Amino acid sequence: MTPCEAIVMGCSAGGLVALERVLAGLDPALRQPIVVCCHTGSPDVSLLVELLHRHSRLPVTEARERERLQPGTVHVAPSGYHLLIEASHRFAISVDPKVAYARPSIDVLFETAAAVWHERLVAVLMTGANSDGALGLKAIRDAGGYAIVQDPATAEVDVMPRAGLDIAGADACVALDAIADALNRLCLS
Amino acid sequence: MDLEDIEIQLFVQAMRLRHGYDFSDYAPASLKRRVHQLVRTHDSGTVSRLVERLLHEEGFLPRVIEGLSVPVSEMFRDPPVFRALRDKVLPVLASYPEINIWQAGCAYGQEVYSLAILLEEAGLYDRTRIYATDFNDAALAVATDGIYPTREARDWSRHYIEAGGSQSFSDYYSARYDFIKLDQRLRRNVTFFNHNLVTDEVFCEAHLILCRNVLIYFSNGLQDRTLGLFRDSLVRGGFLCLGTRENIDFSPSAASFTHVDGALRIYQMGGSGTKALQR
Ligand SMILES: C[S@@+](CC[C@H](N)C(=O)[O-])C[C@H]1O[C@@H](n2cnc3c(N)ncnc32)[C@H](O)[C@@H]1O
Secondary structure, three states: OOOOOEEEEEEOOOHHHHHHHHHHHOOOOOOOOEEEEEOOOOOOOHHHHHHHHHHOOOOEEEOOOOOEOOOOOEEEOOOOOEEEEOOOOEEEEEOOOOEOOEOOOHHHHHHHHHHHHHHHEEEEEOOOOOOOOHHHHHHHHHOOOEEEEEOHHHOOOOHHHHHHHHHOOOOEEEOHHHHHHHHHHHHOO | OOHHHHHHHHHHHHHHHHHOOOOOOEOHHHHHHHHHHHHHHOOOOOHHHHHHHHHHOOOOHHHHHHHHHOOOOOOOOOHHHHHHHHHHHHHHHOOOOOEEEEEEOOOOOHHHHHHHHHHHHOOOHHHEEEEEEEOOHHHHHHHHHOEEEHHHHOOHHHHHHHOOOOOOHHHHEEEEOOEEEEOHHHHOOEEEEEOOOOOOOOOOOEEEEEEOOOHHHEOHHHHHHHHHHHHHHEEEEEEEEEOOOOOOOOOHHHHHEEEEEOOOOEEEEOOOOOEOOOO
């Protein structure tokens, strides 16, 4: 299999608990940057970053525009802005209109990541109450990337993973507790 | 190079060679999304077909500019920023007999009216001139009218209160059907005009420049050029306010600015605070 160079993750309602669970299980030896887009509805993600930091053995920070993605680091999209990945492996942000009623939008993150890493990307779509992320996941699979969708039966809110499966399908549909292991297996060289 | 990127380059070339608009130093990922959005809006199918219209079709350019500009804004967006302008910046501006403010990238004008309200409440508006600029004429026309959908304005009175407003927000507009129209007296000291940050020069001596969420669309080189423009326009001790998630660490021109409030991205030209450029 092609080596994975980056991981992108999306979720909304129920996302905090799901992210805590996944990040807690990730192997600290992972060298890929991990980029997370989670709709929070609050004007600031610093609390989310702090909570995730407590559960993660990898460092967690808010993504900053123009900065380079860091290996083995979890970058969280700021609230109120779309987060995009440039071909230079740096972050960009925008205040373009909401996509799928969301800003940050998972679709925007996933589509720009797909254009950068093609088949060298792994995406995870988890719990959420809308269908943001489904089109992005499709773009990732069309470009040859690997898609993990949380088994809707294990999702706090199953609308988002269901939409993902309907529109994009998945390379793996796994229970919440098995997502970290799947990532470790795919991404540890 | 993949086909998509070739097409985007052709588009950028066509804009520059045919119309004199240079988007070559815009941040690529956003620009690409917007061009693809234009393709959908105009039902062109491909970027190359859009390029063809751009080259041959009379009157198509303004619609493309509109599509690339995306003037998304709100009144008192990020209320703590407007509160800080009220509490920390206006008291300093009050010492000038005449105050010039440049609002660059004013979009539909929401922040212009927000500023005018702040100044009015601080008793400074009558000696202030606001130069509100954008490169999108259609947005400037909307800004001049000051008419906004009620649906969008719903959050604005809460923002106004959080920004420390001392009146009632509803004193500043009249509501008609699905729209609100801002009190046109707020516009009395505003000059709206077309100015392109990529190609146009400094036109005034400013005491405050507000340019929020515009430089996020520029690559490092153009961001630096623009910050240089702001430095040249500001009086010594003048203020600069950017969007709350902007990063100027890669711009050599940022060395001319010091922090007034780092988290809120309010800077001062050559002030005595810590240097804005830390690298
Ligand atoms: C997202 S809006 C920012 C609105 C407002 N300042 C805010 O933060 O709410 C960005 C604006 O920048 C303008 N803009 C983009 N490139 C420009 C340029 N080269 N010269 C002047 N204005 C530009 C766009 O037309 C758009 O209205």
